[in-house]
Amino acid sequence: MDVSNLLAMLGMADWDMAKFFTALLSIVVIDLVLAGDNAIVIAMAARNLPDHLRKKAIIWGTFGAVITRVLMTIAVVWLLKIPGLLLIGGAALLWIAYRLLSDSSGHQIEGSKINSMASALKTIIIADTVMGIDNVLAVAGAAHGSIFLVIIGLLISVPIMVWGSTLALKLIEKFPVTIYIGAAILVYTAVHMIIAEPLIAGFWDSVPWLTYIVYIVAMVIVLGGGWMVSRTNKSAPPAQAK
Template sequence: MATFFTALLSIVVIDLVLAGDNAIVIAMAARNLPEHLRKKAILWGTAGAVIMRILMTIAVVWLLKIPGLLLIGGVALLWIAYRLLTQSGEKESHGGGVTTMAAALKTIIIADTVMGIDNVLAVAGAAHGSMFLVIAGLLISVPIMVWGSTVALKLIEKFPVTIYIGAAILVYTAMQMIVKEPVIAGFWANFPWLSYVVQIVGMVGILGGGWMVAKGKNTATN
């Protein structure tokens, strides 16, 4: 029994630490929706993310065999971070809410699935083969993501610079995935300093490029 609760506590801690990224993605994707759709996007986006993680956990052994998985996921997350930045201020009209809702949910689920790779591997290891513990840990993370998304959304509305802080966290997560990719691990081992250079370039490139594009769109709109 003690082993069971120790494993469950480990999974909850892992989900607490890693749920922050998910909450940021959900908030950033939902921020341009009309007010009456935001809560729905948060709830449905969280549900979609959890379902995808459960499916990924079930297939974790198969996922581990895919070469370049972390590299592909990291590059995809960089693109998502860039898109979320460049969509800053692009609000849809009331009539276009359904399309915007679909786009927001698509972004949330894809981003959370990509970021869930590390989470799934960590949780699967802590669960020691117990699917009940894995699912219990994921379910516990649901209210964390919903609450965190709501708080992050309020911060973004009050302090727009929060968008760039959130994007920076996503870029950092993406770069860590890329650096940890086993397929190219030997390269970083030979040139450890280069991994830091790549991470800095990625951070500056995505944040700087996203800021310039968003600024250009706002200037054109005004």
């Protein structure tokens, strides 16, 4: 079977090998960059869980992220028509980054491990859904309408998130400051989504210098506020189970 027949079977009869591999390389790069954000969220949400629950949180969190991406990929055309989608998603991600930092005291109530696991998974899936907007739109654009390439993009993102989450967890344990680096990446992603929102794109184009101030202010508010709340929580005695 020659290459042209193979591409025709994949629904890409009008493609050549150069276009195929260019699109594939674009998707790989997109997943390496954007799936890294998801890995950071999974690691930060799972860091306070007991050791035996962390791997489960990573696996189930990744599974949930992939399912939401599949659903969003199927509905990508519909998603593009929702006004303010990136704006709402960016604002939600800023709140998630703040919560992940402010909850970093590590205090746990004895006997509440199931609730902690459920809370971690909820945070992971919500954050991955929000950030998945960027990923799905980017991959769909790079795939030029090819479902085959979109599926490859989803398959590539899975090992990146699992491996990246495990690595990020080890870094957080060894270097606690990694939490703030991860949160800073989430803040950057959130502000980028807000600025990319078509509804207000004209405003940013008229005052491009203001975007830099927004990045700085968001970093200060989220990282500074999260650090202050986390420090207060650490100085308070841990809650006791009733």
